[in-house]
Amino acid sequence: MTEGMHTPWTLSATFEHNSAMQDFTELIYTTSQHKDSTEACIKGDSSDIEQMQTRITTCSPYTANPTLRNMVNG
Numbered sequence: 630m631t632e633g634m635h636t637p638w639t640l641s642a643t644f645e646h647n648s649a650m651q652d653f654t655e656l657i658y659t660t661s662q663h664k665d666s667t668e669a670c671i672k673g674d675s676s677d678i679e680q681m682q683t684r685i686t687t688c689s690p691y692t693a694n695p696t697l698r699n700m701v702n703g
Contacts, residue, residue: 651657
């Protein structure tokens with residue numbers, strides 16, 4: 630087995646072992662790795678999305694001026 634194959638196999642075996650032990654003991658644990666799923670983060674994300682949608686719909690990058698312009702010097 631090459632080094633490139635060994636690492637993914639080791640990582641998946643660790644996950645499978647962990648998952649099997651949780652199933653066997655009927656215990657589930659969580660870690661601080663999933664901090665984004667807290668209620669405060671979800672509310673903050675919703676607020677940010679609303680602000681972005683408002684900004685995108687009200688601030689168009691296009692003008693009503695039909696003349697051609699250069700990207701470098703406007």
